[in-house]
Amino acid sequence: MRSTLKMPKVGDAVDEVVISEIQAKVGDKVAEGQTLFVVETDKTQVEVPAPFAGTVVEIKIAAGDDVKTGAPTMVLEV
DSSP: OEEEEEOOOOSTTOSEEEEEEEOOOTTOEEOTTOEEEEEEOSSOEEEEEOSSOEEEEEEOOOTTOEEETTOEEEEEEO
């Protein structure tokens, strides 16, 4: 089963972040809690973990992208 991950809310007043680093690639098997990518806000960097284990089948973001809360980021095969 495929599941599309969405950009989580990373702060109370933050609705858009910049992707600074992607740590997973297509074909990677990831564990629940493993960092998928890192985002930057005006004040800090935040690691975004996998909400569940699976295999990365699609990446919908790239380093440098501005991404809004709720936007699709990756697709995992469970």
